[in-house]
Amino acid sequence: MRMTPSQALDLLASDDLIGLGMEADAVRRRLHPGNVITYQIDRNINYTNICTEYCSFCAFYRPVGSAEGYVQPLESIFQKIEETISLGGTGILMQGGLHPGLTIDYYEWLLSSIKRRYPELHLHCLSAPEILNIAEVSDLSVRDTIARLMDAGLDSIPGAGAEILDDEVRFRIARLKCRTQEWLEVHRTAHRLGLRTTATMMFGVGETLQHRVNHLEHLRRLQDETGGFTAFIPWFFQRENTSLGRFIKHEATAVDYLKTLAVARLYLDNILHVQASWLTPGHKICQIALRFGANDVGSILIEENVVYAAGCKNTSNEEELRHLIADAGFRPCKRDTLYRKYYLD
Numbered sequence: 001m002r003m004t005p006s007q008a009l010d011l012l013a014s015d016d017l018i019g020l021g022m023e024a025d026a027v028r029r030r031l032h033p034g035n036v037i038t039y040q041i042d043r044n045i046n047y048t049n050i051c052t053e054y055c056s057f058c059a060f061y062r063p064v065g066s067a068e069g070y071v072q073p074l075e076s077i078f079q080k081i082e083e084t085i086s087l088g089g090t091g092i093l094m095q096g097g098l099h100p101g102l103t104i105d106y107y108e109w110l111l112s113s114i115k116r117r118y119p120e121l122h123l124h125c126l127s128a129p130e131i132l133n134i135a136e137v138s139d140l141s142v143r144d145t146i147a148r149l150m151d152a153g154l155d156s157i158p159g160a161g162a163e164i165l166d167d168e169v170r171f172r173i174a175r176l177k178c179r180t181q182e183w184l185e186v187h188r189t190a191h192r193l194g195l196r197t198t199a200t201m202m203f204g205v206g207e208t209l210q211h212r213v214n215h216l217e218h219l220r221r222l223q224d225e226t227g228g229f230t231a232f233i234p235w236f237f238q239r240e241n242t243s244l245g246r247f248i249k250h251e252a253t254a255v256d257y258l259k260t261l262a263v264a265r266l267y268l269d270n271i272l273h274v275q276a277s278w279l280t281p282g283h284k285i286c287q288i289a290l291r292f293g294a295n296d297v298g299s300i301l302i303e304e305n306v307v308y309a310a311g312c313k314n315t316s317n318e319e320e321l322r323h324l325i326a327d328a329g330f331r332p333c334k335r336d337t338l339y340r341k342y343y344l345d
């Protein structure tokens with residue numbers, strides 16, 4: 001029987017951390033036999049930090065006209081890609097602010113230029129809010145925007161910008177950013193066009209446990225409808241250097257993170273992969289998360305600017321991630337962005 005929203009709420013509120021972890025671990029073992037934990041090598045590339053949304057949890061963006069605002073030259077993007085490939089990287093995660101002056105022509109040029117030079121590189125790019133912004137400034141439908149980006153080389157869409165999928169929360173922390181239904185609609189449209197996407201959740205922004213359950217319910221329903229999500233990736237808000245941080249008394253704790261991860265593994269019975277994060281929780285909690293339902297530790301994130309700007313200085317490399325996985329009792333295995341290719345030793 002499928003877990004109901006009220007059961008999920010009870011579990012999030014429960015103190016039985018170990019019991020919850022064991023249940024989620026049993027699901028992980030059933031879905032991913034073979035004692036393998038996967039990871040990926042890719043690089044975050046932020047093509048611009050100029051943004052019009054002023055999200056209260058973001059320390060990365062610069063407003064239009066700021067002396068610190070940038071749009072990366074293509075040559076510097078190529079250089080970052082070269083470094084990624086030399087480290088065994090198979091793809092890039094390219095995202096940026098919501099730039100009011102960059103229309104679809106810019107993105108088509110950017111993606112096709114990269115694809116022409118690096119045809120094997122997987123382009124996991126442009127979150128739902130960015131796609132909505134491109135559609136708006138280019139006077140296009142979301143469907144046509146995604147279709148044109150796909151023609152230019154877009155391979156999949158990251159789940160960023162979801163934060164908490166509940167408008168009560170979104171209105172409070174990111175008033176100008178897309179609403180829940182808009183985020184879902186971008187992913188629905190992408191899935192219908194044959195594109196895979198990921199789903200994320202950034203929690204610890206002052207939401208209630210009910211808001212978290214609402215988020216999971218939205219994702220489960222859309223996945224029932226389309227089957228297009230490859231993975232669910234939760235992490236918690238990093239509050240340093242952000243305006244929202246002043247109002248959040250306590251960051252999410254390790255226990256809160258592990259419980260949320262485990263409930264997500266149990267609730268999202270239709271999403272195959274659940275990713276543990278090392279970026280905000282740190283390497284040690286990430287290791288424990290592998291016994292709380294996660295089957296993947298994500299990417300080494302060669303360059304991460306968004307969470308870094310908010311005060312999180314954790315870094316990693318392939319050797320460290322493999323050690324982290326092996327030391328937790330698993331077999332490390334590199335994968336590609338879509339979890340289709342595995343590189344076993």
Ligand code: SF4
Nearest residue numbers: 051053054055058097
């Ligand atoms: S989170 Fe994204 S949309 Fe919000 S201000 Fe930062 S860059 Fe802009």
